Amino acid sequence: MTKPLLELKNLWGGYPPIPVFRDVSLTLQTGETVGLFGPNGHGKTTLLRTIAGLQDPWDGGVYFEGQRLNEEGAMRARTSAHVNYDLFRRRRIRAVDAVKAGLIYVMQGNLLFPEMTVEEVLAIAPVAAQGRPGVAEMRARLDDLFPRLAERKTSKIRYLSGGERQMVSIAVGLLAMPRLLMLDEPTLGLSPKLRRELSVAVHKIRETGVPLIVVDQNLEFLTSLVDRLILFDHGAITHELPAAEMPDHATLMRMMFGEGAA
Template sequence: MTVLLEVVGLSGGYEPVQIFKDVDFAVEDGACAGLFGPNGHGKTTLLRTISGLIDPWSGSIVFDGIQLNTPGERRTRKSRNLNYDLLVRRRMDPKKVARAGLIHVAQGSPLFPELTVAETLSIAPAPARAGGRAVDPDLPFSLFPQLKERRHSKTRFLSGGERQMLAIACGMLAAPRLLILDEPTLGLSPKLRLELASAIHAIRQAGIPIILVDQDVGFLRDLVDTLHVFDHGSISRVLSKAEIPDHETLMADLFGGVH
């Protein structure tokens, strides 16, 4: 398969604290790459950096053959009393990233609370890449029939599961070449987790590559081709689907078993 996303030697964080260092990560076209690791070890920060929401400190992010970030190392802030981003041009443009087709559905499904479901879906295609493929406007309702019933409801009145469905639907309407899903099942019931797993499987069947983060190895194992274990700001191992252990075994490997 062709490598669609290639991250090499990527380092970053929130100045002055470095969160991750020298991360190498690749996603093949048509594949689903899982990312698993303890809370607070930098998974979300890594994904926010890949999608351009946070400037990378060093390394390269190449998507579909094009480097998205400015080469070289980021300069250090000279003063904590100045807004660095007002003085120095950003090294990565998240709008350019989205238009290239790298679409990030962030953790916590951030949405506009006063917009209805229908209004939210109507603006979702805005980040779509220039000249990108047309997306069926009824796609959200085929993936998540509940959204059709709730299309006139404001998003602040939706349940947690419905908000997550809406966030993923918005990501799909943006015509992704690669879809990043950061903990889409966080805080959801087992029933809703199964519904989301079915929707993610349907997205996979449509040939859209995915980066999927979740805290349940069993959930990931059913959907991914490879599992990247993220530990203390770096990828400690990459497991094929056949090598992925159960949740308890992997957690014991990370934190030590009970003897």
């Protein structure tokens, strides 16, 4: 059996002292696209931020292609009033290592670099992918994926609309030559037109075989995209649904909130 692409083993995390997600275990095979769905404020983003190396995991393990990314062992509770032992230990996954391995996270509502132009940002984006082939082709493909960006090449990021900014974020992620791309609410707060444009682009990315983890609140978009839908509730995985069992909105509400919720 081949090694899974991403494996989370009993992962805990949050903002001390509040745990946000608890005991999350998840396996993702190469070539698979997974959707994460759940109410706001229930830990989806925190989970992805932890995997990407922006926050400390509290306990458990993150494995990418069989390699452990985080340090072993649970976060120690503060054992003395004066010494915080975790200050001296590096619990966090090194974001640079994660990115170099090809684990790319596209932040939710990413503000990117407000004072830089689209061109400048895309020029430094492939820094993580250096030495890996395909960057040039990927750059060429971006014009096809996001024709809008070619028009706005010389604009500063701060003058872009939310949708365009999201496109730059995804483009930056793609230029890092991802082996797994984690998209956090790519359609958040967008107009229907831009949302359609973006979902077309995400579908195209999926067709090229890049494995995806997509968090989104738009159920239609998610169910049409993913091989497996994971329901996330109160910081834990409650259901895993294969493609054949994609629920419609009403069934989903019933599953998550009980009878009569829809």
